Amino acid sequence: MEKTPRYWGVFVSMSAYSILVTSSPYDQAGSASAVRFCQHLLEEGHTLSQVFFYQQGIYNAFSTMAPPNDERNRFEEWKALHDACGTPLRVCITAGEKRGLVLSTDANQPELAHPFEQTGLGEFFTALHDSHRLVQF
Amino acid sequence: MANLLIRLTSTPYGTSDAADGLDFAIGATNYGHHVTLLFEGNGLWQLIHQSPPDKGVKNHSKRLKSLTFFDIDACYYSEQDRLSLGITQDKLSPVVSKAEQGDITSLINNSDHVVTF
Numbered sequence: 011m012e013k014t015p016r017y018w019g020v021f022v023s024m025s026a027y028s029i030l031v032t033s034s035p036y037d038q039a040g041s042a043s044a045v046r047f048c049q050h051l052l053e054e055g056h057t058l059s060q061v062f063f064y065q066q067g068i069y070n071a072f073s074t075m076a077p078p079n080d081e082r083n084r085f086e087e088w089k090a091l092h093d094a095c096g097t098p099l100r101v102c103i104t105a106g107e108k109r110g111l112v113l114s115t116d117a118n119q120p121e122l123a124h125p126f127e128q129t130g131l132g133e134f135f136t137a138l139h140d141s142h143r144l145v146q147f
Numbered sequence: 148m149a150n151l152l153i154r155l156t157s158t159p160y161g162t163s164d165a166a167d168g169l170d171f172a173i174g175a176t177n178y179g180h181h182v183t184l185l186f187e188g189n190g191l192w193q194l195i196h197q198s199p200p201d202k203g204v205k206n207h208s209k210r211l212k213s214l215t216f217f218d219i220d221a222c223y224y225s226e227q228d229r230l231s232l233g234i235t236q237d238k239l240s241p242v243v244s245k246a247e248q249g250d251i252t253s254l255i256n257n258s259d260h261v262v263t264f
Contacts, residue, residue, distance in 0.1 A: 030262065065167050105167075131174030138149060139179065144260035 025142040026057040028134070031067035033147055035084035036077065041070050044147035045087045048097075058097040059141045061088070062134040063126075068106045071099070073123035085123075092125040098137075100129040150181045152258035155190040159207040160200060165193050168264030169210050173217045183221040183254060184214075186243060187228055194224060194240040211242055225251060 029048060033040025044061070051058055063070055070084050077083055092099050101111065101122060111122055122128050138144060153172050157164035172182045186194055197208055214222065223246035224239060236245075246254065255261060 032264075064171070065163065104170075131171065132178055135175055135178035135180060138260075141149075144149075144151075144262065146262050 024055060024057070026059045026140060027051055028059050028138050028141040028144045029061045030134075030144060030146040031061060031063045031070060032065040034066035034069040035072075035075065036081075037066070040147035041067065041084055042082070045084070045091065047145065047147070048091055052091075052095055058091075058095055060098045060100055060134065060137045061091075062129075063099070063101045064105055064131075065102075066109075068101050068109055068111055071101045071106070071111060071122055071126040089125055099126045100133060101126050102134075103128045103130050148179050148181060149259040150183070150257065151175050152183050152185060152254055152261045154185050154187055154261065154263040155193060156186075156188045156263060157193075158189050159193045159197060160204065161189075164264040165190070165207055166205055166210075169207075169214075171262065171264065172214075172219055176218045181221075182219050183258065184219060184223070184243075185246065185251065185254060186222070186224040187251075188225075191224055191228055191232055191234055191239070194243055195234065195238050196240075208240070211240055214242060223250070223254065 029044060031041055031044050033044070035041045048058055048061065069075075070088055073085055075083060075085050088099055091097065106112075106122065106128060151172075153168060153175075155165060155168045157168075159165045172184060175182050193207060193211065199206055214220070222243045224243045226245045226247050229236070229239070229245075
């Protein structure tokens with residue numbers, strides 16, 4: 011069965027985008043594509059309303075990830091994106107907790123670190139009302 | 148309110164995609180969006196009668212039957228994929244309607260957003 015693309019976006023001038031990330035940071039190429047797409051959106055003058063991490067996408071929020079020195083740190087890339095434009099980085103609380111991502115001060119636990127926020131599908135869908143486009147990676 | 152087309156392309160229990168896709172769909176209608184479900188490819192296996200899953204695993208067939216309570220009534224399957232997979236129509240859940248390729252194109256064109264699980 012031929013795999014169809016997972017995103018159906020067209021660039022429209024000055025649009026507000028919501029981004030849905032369901033790809034894990036290193037096992038799939040989607041999260042790298044998502045970061046690049048968001049960067050280009052901002053360069054083109056669009057609004058990045060939110061990034062919502064769902065399913066394996068929540069692994070992008072692990073502050074404890076430690077890739078080799080010659081590979082990109084996806085957590086740091088998302089953090090840099092947030093620092094550049096203030097876009098909320100929302101992590102699905104159910105998907106996160108199921109996979110062990112917790113709000114914890116225990117250094118041995120993967121911790122949800124700023125600027126990622128632990129939220130639910132409700133916040134995502136509420137914000138989606140104000141977005142022109144939703145793109146999934 | 149946005150019109151969301153949610154494509155379900157995975158088997159019911161092989162990955163979490165089927166369950167997560169339904170959670171996503173129900174979340175969307177809970178927060179004021181309209182949802183259309185489209186079962187394609189291996190997603191059609193979600194529509195076949197199955198034995199109850201193991202304890203601790205949500206019963207996907209039951210969840211599909213309850214979609215109408217969440218205002219999700221527009222459910223379709225790809226007729227082309229049904230034929231490719233060799234599934235007879237009588238094996239499919241009654242919650243879905245047939246969609247030919249042209250119908251699928253219309254569903255996509257009439258949607259504000261398309262998401263795939």
